[in-house]
Amino acid sequence: MSISKTLIRNAIFVTADAENSIVRGCMAIEGDRIAFLGETPPHPIEQYDRVIDGSGKLYLPGLVNTHCHAAMSLLRGYGDxxxxxxxxxxxxxxxxxxxxxEDVYWGTSLSVLEMIKSGTTSFVDMYDHMDQVAEVVRQSGIRGVLTRGVIGLCPPDVQERKLQEAIRFARDWHGQADGRITTMMAPHAPYTCPPDYIERFVQAAHDLNLPIHTHMSETAREVEANVEQYGLRPVAHLEKLGVFTRPTLVAHGVHLTDEEIATLAKYDVRVSHNPGSNLKLASGVARVIDLMRAGVKVSLGTDSSASNNNLDMFEEMQLAALIHKGVSGDPVAVPARTALRMGTAAGAESIWLDGVGTLAAGNKADFIALDIDQPHFFPRTDLISHIVYSAGGQDVADVCVNGSWVMENRVCLTLDEERIKREFAARFEGLLAR
Amino acid sequence: MSISKTLIRNAIFVTADAENSIVRGCMAIEGDRIAFLGETPPHPIEQYDRVIDGSGKLYLPGLVNTHCHAAMSLLRGYGDxxxxxxxxxxxxxxxxxxxxxEDVYWGTSLSVLEMIKSGTTSFVDMYDHMDQVAEVVRQSGIRGVLTRGVIGLCPPDVQERKLQEAIRFARDWHGQADGRITTMMAPHAPYTCPPDYIERFVQAAHDLNLPIHTHMSETAREVEANVEQYGLRPVAHLEKLGVFTRPTLVAHGVHLTDEEIATLAKYDVRVSHNPGSNLKLASGVARVIDLMRAGVKVSLGTDSSASNNNLDMFEEMQLAALIHKGVSGDPVAVPARTALRMGTAAGAESIWLDGVGTLAAGNKADFIALDIDQPHFFPRTDLISHIVYSAGGQDVADVCVNGSWVMENRVCLTLDEERIKREFAARFEGLLAR
Structure with a gap:
């Protein structure tokens, strides 16, 4: 079977590469890869299986959500x-x-649908019943970096069962769904896992050659408690337990000292910044400017829709670009270009996805198209600025992941939206009744 | 001619009244007013000229944007x-x-189109060439509280001309367009108008019996300069010039002392909080919690799309609900219910619009319908929470102002969207070339 060839022409492409280049012309997709990006297509038009007119659309890499608990959409608006x-x-x-x-299956289905409809093509999920999450990722066509998040405040036999479950899940699903699924090991947080239990996750991550994902320093209270209980702040505590001997992604990282930031930089620990959730839960404002200045890779996550309350990554890019200016008093802090890269390229790098997060020949064909024939995208001044400061998830018209179209003209092609909304509503009613 | 009667049924209505009531059932509109809101319609169905099935929609008062410079959409993304x-x-x-x-006409047209498409039904506009703005308001069906914003750093004859122009505009247009247009007097800011010139605006506002709108204490720098130049902080300065003897709306109010907040409360000065613009320009975070605790009426404004960069009031409600939690560390600060009222009822009260901003029998029929048959509005937990934390302007399906439909199914009925985008783009190109 020959590889399918698609050409998008008459379009504008925001690459999100280091130069934040803008390319006018066409992009060719062959199989799961971008084959070409530039002014003139490499082959005559008739050699393409499909030719798409990209007029009035702005193409950019799919957004990368580096921290989520998808099934918690079932608790959106439940006790705000x-x-x-x-x-x-x-x-x-x-x-x-x-x-x-079942709840996790339908909760995750609704969330993945919401992510696709708002332009997210890769997401990290840390939760329970992860086989269901993986199944939704497989069906939906999205890319998932999945991990069973384990709370270890339980008897040793339960701890053991959970650890083995996390290992089994990580091993079974890593590389599945045409490589769209990868896995990590995730002790939930320093305050929910005893030190020796965290060390067992580190060992398992070494054995499986997988990264570690954990919550860290989200609230001032949890940092204080860590010092009281273990005599160390969370960064030194995790360093001591060997966590950073593995590639590590921490979520939040709101309350950090200069010394802790230096330690994170030293070990190339990546931070998933969750501005919407941190503001809503009043956790504080992460030291993103200082983290980036120290060379720490900072990406963006929504956290769950119970604390956000949606999964629209355009909002997170906008918040990242806005709040650090407002709080620091520096109007050039986190410019639009940086925020865009936090939501795309830096996101993909932070979760070890190769060839994802920028538009370039040879990369995976993970991209989205915005309908920019709308008032809030005029005039055609700075398109990256428009993406970050003016766009929203609802502007996404088309979504392609791994070379396959998962949404066209705002219709999700891989998931049955009506059925998901119906089943989801029924699961929520069932939860209330139980 | 008999008054047109419309009935919306099978719908959910968020009233945004003091109790933030939610009504399931129907709303009847007769002429420019809401005639009924409740479970069962007052008249048999066949007596209505039009019956609308509101299933899958959430109705709420139209949003009220209390500070904007609409024509500046021409500078969106120009130098961020x-x-x-x-x-x-x-x-x-x-x-x-x-x-x-001409530029102002098309710039304002695009902005009003954007406002309508994102659910704003009333807006304050302070700019130049205000006859054009009023003309757009007249054509579009939106409600506008309009004022010629005057910078007085100019020779006496120019000052005089501008003042007379502002007076003439305010007198000519107040009450026009079926009462949809009202006017104010607007010395631009204490730092752009000499004291004696501000006093002349106060006199004119007395003569015309109109409120005053001005920028105040947006940046720390301008407050310092005020103290250096006049020996007073802006609030005392404006108080001394008699501004607060008129009903007054100030925009921003970011840098305020406790004493200044008490003065604003004493005179019932209303504050238009512009969180997006204040963050983006790194002006700081207004003391909204303290203002509201002191009894100051706080509403929301987008400011211009050059500093926002869109006119989506859902974003302002969300920012207002998020940032004050994150910065204060208090997760119950500015709850969703408060943010919704800031964007609706408090907005209308702040700009002296009677019978606008809440859904109730007898009120003006200014309302919008959100399409809530979308993933991010599930589950049906807390609809007000969903409006503030999860919705966006693109969720608005229908818009009614003063009893007339200005948008249905996302198509603006009063303005020619394609022509506006085309003319707007041409005006922008022209500006660049000039």
Whole structure:
């Protein structure tokens, strides 16, 4: 069978590469790769299986969400505007304890649908019932970096069972779905996993040759508690446990000292910045300017839609570009170009996806098209600025992942939207009734 | 001629009243007013000229944008991510100096189109060439509180001409377009108008019985300069000049002392909070929690799309709900219910619009419908939370102002979108060439 060849022409392409180049012309896709990006197509038009007119559209790499708990869409709007502990202890945890595999399947389906419709082509998911999540990723055509997030505050036999489950999941699914699924090992957080248990995850990650993902220093309170309990702040604590001997992605990293930032830089630990969630939960404002200045790779994540409350990565890019200016008083902090790369190229690098996150010949064909024939994209001044400061997820018209179209003209081709909304609503009603 | 009667049924209505009630059932519109809101329609179905099935839609009051310079859409993305003075002096001002009436007409047309498409039904506009702005408001069906913003750093004869122009505009247009247009007097800011000139605006506002709108305390630098030049901070300065003897709306109010907040409360001065613009220009974070605690009415504005960079009021509601939590560390600060009211009821009250900003029988029929049959509006937990934390302007399906439909199914019925985009693009090219 010959490889399918598609040509997009008359379009504008934002590459999100280091130079943030803008290319006017065409992009050719062959199989799962971008074969060409430039002014004139490499082959005569008639040699392409499909030729798409990209007029009025702006193409950019698919967005990369580096921290999510997709199934928690079931808890969107369930107990907002409450103190953190009340929200967690009285709202989130009792409901999550009731989640079945079916709930996770439909919760994740709705979230993946929402991600696709708002232009996300790769996401990190840390949750339970991960086989269901992987199944949704397989069906939907999206790219997933998946990990069973383990809370270790339980008896040794339960700890052991969970660890083995995490190992089994990571081994079974790594590289599946045409390589769209990769996996990580995820002790949930320093405050939810005893030190020796974290060390066992580090060992497993070494054995499987996988990265580690964990929550770290999200709230001031958890940092204080770490110091009280272990005599160390979280970064030194995780360093001591050997976590950073593995490639590591930490979520949040809001409360960090200069010394901790230097340690993260030294080990090339990547930080998933979750501005929407950090603001909504009043966790604070991460030291993103300092992290980036120190050379730490910072990407963006939505966290779950229970604390965001949507999965629109355009909002996270915009928040990242806005809040660090406002809080630092520096109007050139986190410019649009940086925010765009945080949501694309830096995201892909942060989760070890090769050939993803920028538009270039040879890269994976993971990209989206925005409908820019709308008032808020005029005039045609700075298109990257428009993407970050003016666009929203609803502007996404088409989505392609790994060379396959998963959305065209805002219709998801891989998932049954009506059925998902119906089943999801039923699962939510069931959770309330249980 | 009998008054037209419309019935919307099978719908959900968010009233945005003091109780933030949610009504399931129907709303009847007669002429320019809401005639009924409740479970069962007051008249038999066949007595209505039009019956609309509101299933899958969420109705709420139209959003109220209390600070904008609509024509500046022509400068969206023109010189972002620059230091404030470079942006103003090298980018904004030289281009604005070239603006003609035609530019303002098409710039405002695009902005009003964008506002309608993102659910704004009333807006404050402060700019030059205001007859053009009023003309766009008249044609578009939107509600406008309009004012000629005057910079008084000019010779006495020019000052006089501008003042007379502002007076003439305010007198001519107040109450026009079926009452959809009202006017204010607007000395641009304490730092751009000499004290005696501001006093003349106060006198004119008294003579015309109109409110005053001005920029105030947007940046720390301008507050310092005010103290250096006049020996007073801006609030005391404006108080001394008699501004607050008129109903007053100030934009920004970022840098305020406790004493200044108390003064604003004493005079019932209303503050238009512009979170997006304040963050992007690195002006800082307004003391919204303290302002509201002191009893100051706080509404929301986008400012211009040169500093935002769009006119989507859903973003402003979301930012208002997020940033004050994140910066204060209090997760219950500015809850969704408050943010919704800031964008609707408090907005209308802040600009002296009676019977606007809440859904209730007897009120003006200014409302919008969101398409909530989309993933990010599931599950049906807290609809107000969904509006503030999850929705965006693109979710708006229908817009009704003063009892007339200005948008249905995302098609603007009053303005020619294609022509506006075309003419706007040409005006921008012309500005660059001039």
């Amino acid at each position: 505007d409450l103190a953190l502990q009340i929200w967690l202890e009285q709202k989130m945890w009792p409901m999550e304890a009731k989640f079945t595999s | 991510d620059l230091a404030l003075q470079i942006w103003l002096e090298q980018k904004m001002w030289p281009m604005e100096a070239k603006f003609t009436s």
